Amino acid sequence: MTASIGPGALNMVTAAGLATVNRLPVLLLPGDTYATRRQGPVLQQIEDPSAPDITANDAFRPVSRFFDRITRPEQLLTALPQAFRVLANPVETGAVVIALPQDIQSHAHDYPVEFFEPHDWKIRRPQPEAEDVRTVAEILRSAKKPLIIAGGGVVYSGATAELEALANATGIPVAETFGGKGAIQNPGPWHVWGIGLEGSPETNRLVEQADVILHVGTRLTDFATASQSLFHNPNVRFVSLNVSEFDGVKQGAATIVADAKVGLAALTAEVSGYRVPAEWTAEIAERQSRWVAMRAAAIDPDVLFPKTAEHDPDGTDAIITQGQMLGVMQEHARDGDILIAGAGGPPGDVQKVWDATNGRFAHLEFGFSCMGYELPAAIGVRFAEPDPAHRVMTFIGDGTFLMAPTELVTAAQEGLPLTIVISENHGYQVIRRLQMWRVGHHYGNEFRYRDPAKNVVNQVESNNSAGRLEGGYLDVDLVAVARGLGAHALRVRTADEFRTALNDTRDNAGPVVIVVATIPHANLPASGVWWDVAPAEVSDQPWLTAVREDYAAGIANQRWHG
Known part of the structure; x- marks a missing residue:
């Protein structure tokens, strides 16, 4: 990805952060200010009086895994091999940034012809140490109530079959993080859905x-651990399997530092013959039965919701x-379809049901949870999965759409x-929900008009006191916006209308936008x-006093695990 200097480059910084957090290999080539400096400050250049060598591109440093600024053309001889080494390394990968000053871009150099020979960069699968596998297996064998947390590393490694084999052999329940969503493809009674803040209450x-927790390929963010308050067993122990030792040792875990696919295979062999106690299996089944019923009721699109x-x-x-909307989408989904979500309420709801x-x-992009990722992600997924029989669906709120709708033009241009x-x-409802939970009131989260009697024009008559955003919902025609950007668009209200829209547009040759009216709260x-x-x-405020007491009760459950 390339960009000009200044604002063009800074527009890519957020993308760099997203790639680094989610361990996605991305090569960014932002333009940079003139290395010779004889031009003086140029258009879009930021000047730092105390450090003339600092440019806007230095903002990439904390959010990239490799950064270099090329001030001589021959520096590419050493910079590019290191850049591609990082891109192909499952431990180090993320955003790789090579800043290219505008004048240096035009320079010629007598590069050795060998530099341009094709080179295959191998994505390695680090093998586990036998002693580490034995240690983790011994701890698992001692467990009465073990549980596995599956993260995105399982998906990246292509280790689904190996994880399923371990669960089938032992009966250990498997819960998924946001990144690990879909790590299980052939579920058994041990598949217990999502964990943490947006997980199943019965799974939690x-x-x-749990007395032993095996976390595989996960960073264990606060959404998965409930801010380190989720593990109540006073004797809980942690073991892990991770290609990154940095993540593997979290929670004080005994760690297998290895690729998830080969590590899980080795661990399954080492725990051969172990099965979880019958009492634990029975409780897993009971709680999963409750969750299946709870989920079915929450997403049933044909039950009239008692709107108040x-x-x-x-x-x-x-x-x-919104849950019933997902229920219709679930009915429609076929083998090979892909659902994308990244920010606001959608990823949490997808994770849950x-x-x-x-x-x-x-x-689900919930490492950086970046608004505006979803449409470009859909384009990328479609290029990676060109089979039109496999539907690529992006689920976003109206807030995210209004923030970054322009990639619809690209999708229309490419006929995707x-x-x-x-x-x-009608707004950023997940943030409204959070504010109501922790503050007792909300501010600026819904798309509302100001009190018409006290809008900006009438401030003089109202003692310069602008009214709050407490008028009616804004009249925004999202269908017209989408059509104006080149998409086929329509709006639906009922479950049947939504079903019809999904079926009628499945074979559409370009981008389709379906606006679904959902009950706001x-x-x-x-x-x-x-x-x-x-x-x-x-x-x-009495309300805040009560909320603070609830918060203090939660802190009491937080634990340090090593």
């Missing part, structure tokens, strides 16, 4: 009891919830068959775990 009750003023204070024309098994994949499903719930079942988002420590 299992995690609270609490769920829809403005009385919109929406009659289905989407069945990503049997080839109905989910791609993509489906963008927009939940029209209707949520899926809560996960039943705590999250470390601190309310004000001191307040004269």
Whole structure:
């Protein structure tokens, strides 16, 4: 990816952070200011009086895994091999940035012809140490209530079959993180869905009891661990399998530093003959039965949701919830279809209720949770999966769509068959929900007009006090916006209308946008775990005092595990 200097380069910094956090290999080539400097400060250049060598591109340094600035053309001889080494390394990979000053871009150099010979960079699978495997296996064998947390490393490694083999052999339950969504494709009774803040409440009750936890290919962020409050067993021990030792040793785990695919195979062989106790198997089955029923009720699109003023204070024309919308999408999904989500409410809802098994994949960017990732991601997924029989669907809210809709033009330009499903719930409802939970009121999260009696024009009449954003919802025609950017677009209200829209547009040759009216404040079942988002420590508001007490109770469950 290339960019000009200044704002062009800075526009890629967020993408670099996303790639680095999610261990995605990306090569960025931002332009840079003149190395010779004889031109003086040039257009779009940032000057630092104390450090003339600093440019806007230095902002890439903390968010990239490799950064170099080429000030002589021959420097490419050493920079490029190192750049590609990082791109192909599963431990180090992320954003690789090579800044190219504008004048140096035009320079010639007598490069050795060997430099241009094709070179295959091998993506290695580090092998496990036998002693590490024995140590982890011994701890697992001692467990009465073991549990596996599967992260994105399982997916990156292509280790699904090996993880399923371990679970089938032992009966150890497997919970998935956001990155690990879809790590299980052929589920057994041990598949217990998502973990943590947006996971299944019944799964979280299992995690609270676990005495040995094996985490595989995960960074263990606060959403997975409930801010380190999820592991209640006072004697819980952790073991891990990770290609990165940095992540493997988290929670004080006894670690197998290896590729997930080969590491899981070795571990399965070492624990041969072990099965979880019958009591644990029975509890897993009972809790999964409860969750299956709870999930089915939450996403059933044919049950009339009892909409109240609490769920829809403005009385919109929406009659289905976002969960029911996902229920229709789940019905429609076929083997090979891919669902993408990245920011706001969609990734949490997908993590909670989407069945990503049997080839109905989910791609969730919840490492950086970057608004605006979803449409470019859909384009990338479509290029990687060109078979039109496999539908590529992006699920976003209206807030994310309005922030970054322009890649629809690219999709239309390339004639890419993509489906963008927009939940029209009139704002950033997941942030509103968080503010209500931790502050007791919300601010600026919904697309509302200001109080018409106190808008900016009338401030003089209202003692310069602008009204709050408490008017009606904005009248935004998302269908017209999408059509104007080259997509086939339509709006639906009912489950049947949505079903028809999905079926009728499945074979569309270009991008399709389906706007689904959803009830603004209707949520899926809560996960039943705590999250470390601190309310004000001191307040004269009774509500905040109560919230602070709840927060203090959560802190009491936080533990340091090593």
